Amino acid sequence: MTMQDISPHKSKGRPRIFDRDAALRSALDLFWRRGYEPASIAELCSSMGINPPSLYAAFGSKAQLFMEAVNCYEAEYWDSVWDSMALTPDFLDAMEIFFRDAAKILGGGDAPCGCLVILAATNVSAGADEVDKALQALRKEGRDLLLRRVKKAIDDGQLPKNTDAKGLSLTLNTILEGMSLAVRDGASRRDLDRVAKLAMQLVRGVASQQDTKQA
Amino acid sequence: MTMQDISPHKSKGRPRIFDRDAALRSALDLFWRRGYEPASIAELCSSMGINPPSLYAAFGSKAQLFMEAVNCYEAEYWDSVWDSMALTPDFLDAMEIFFRDAAKILGGGDAPCGCLVILAATNVSAGADEVDKALQALRKEGRDLLLRRVKKAIDDGQLPKNTDAKGLSLTLNTILEGMSLAVRDGASRRDLDRVAKLAMQLVRGVASQQDTKQA
DNA sequence: AGCTTTCTGTAGTCTTCACTATTGTTCTGA
DNA sequence: TCAGAACAATAGTGAAGACTACAGAAAGCT
Helix, strand or coil: CCCCCCCCCCCCCCCCCCCHHHHHHHHHHHHHHHCCCCCCHHHHHHHHCCCHHHHHHHHCCHHHHHHHHHHHHHHHHHHHHHHHHHHCCCHHHHHHHHHHHHHHHHHCCCCCCCCHHHHCCCCCCHHHHHHHHHHHHHHHHHHHHHHHHHHHHHHCCCCCCCCCHHHHHHHHHHHHHHHHHHHHCCCCHHHHHHHHHHHHHHHHHHHCHHHHCCC | CCCCCCCCCCCCCCCCCCCHHHHHHHHHHHHHHHCCCCCCHHHHHHHHCCCHHHHHHHHCCHHHHHHHHHHHHHHHHHHHHHHHHHHCCCHHHHHHHHHHHHHHHHHCCCCCCCCHHHHCCCCCCHHHHHHHHHHHHHHHHHHHHHHHHHHHHHHCCCCCCCCCHHHHHHHHHHHHHHHHHHHHCCCCHHHHHHHHHHHHHHHHHHHCHHHHCCC
């Protein structure tokens, strides 16, 4: 047969009985709803339909499983959002799309629990340093992307030259991250849209100082 | 002696050897830095300078100790802030003071760990329902206070009649809560001041639509 | 003084956690 | 068909968690 199988069984021993991707996706769902530490191995195994030894053989450790779940989450939900934020030429368009997409993801039906990266490992115990550091790095990446986008908008003349790039990008990130907390406290999709709308009002306000304050 | 002692020793048995208020304050400091669940009884006892039986005799349980610490925190840091927010007649003044004070508390030297109410019990285990519910109620109180203040500003003619009160108050709360996340990720006092400044820019933008959009 | 009451400190209990030793099972490869 | 290799399921291990029994110590009351 000339067709290549997608996932050929190359190794020698007994093949894995469960679907690794599906199990990872189940783990993501649980981590998303419960958070990193409250999601116990027992719960994870139950959700994934496997036993602890299989989990450890396939994923290494709880921390590694979580980080794989985070990668999965980022790839499925946020990568395209960040990409279009960085690439959309007009700054106002970019922000409009960005906040609309964010509201859709955070308030959407998949798991209305806020962002995994922002909420899942807050106030973790001492043993979870690596997970915490990794998520901190991801959050910093988001801040940097926003900062770079704002600076580009200034260079492109879409924001006033004297705009406080760090302040504006940090504020936009603060609103974005705050939206996750709002969702945790019961904010609906509609509520998030309202926040997104007001974030845009702030952005337009800053942009429109172009003429008045440019003295 | 006619003078009444502040804390007379009325009870019969052996008097408590440690200062309850000082111990509570130590517990607050630890909960603030570590969060509710990561702060173990052993750590708490070490910080408070007492042993577990004394802790349980004086405070009941870990959850009750935490809630007392939260009350202490609110009373010491936030009660006056919320009061002046509600009572300052001019809306712009009220918001200016509010965000300035918030930045000072969150980025101040006492414990640069964000707000206890917002961060200390995110993604807690199943056993901490009561603590979670209590903090949820406190956060809702903050949202309600902001909503009421915005509505009052509309009634007073300090905001346009067609202002989306819920949307604006929710957005301001989102920024406020997001500031705690920013602090957790290393934002300085100066960074928070920048966010507060832009929050004010948003508020002024909304307020100044009074003339243009009032059609 | 002697009795009662309440606190203190040591040293546990019981539960839950992440993780694994062991045994048996199912595949590949010759 | 049989050896080797990797997975699966049961049943644990050791550590850390919140919480407490118990015995001794320090106060008030009579």
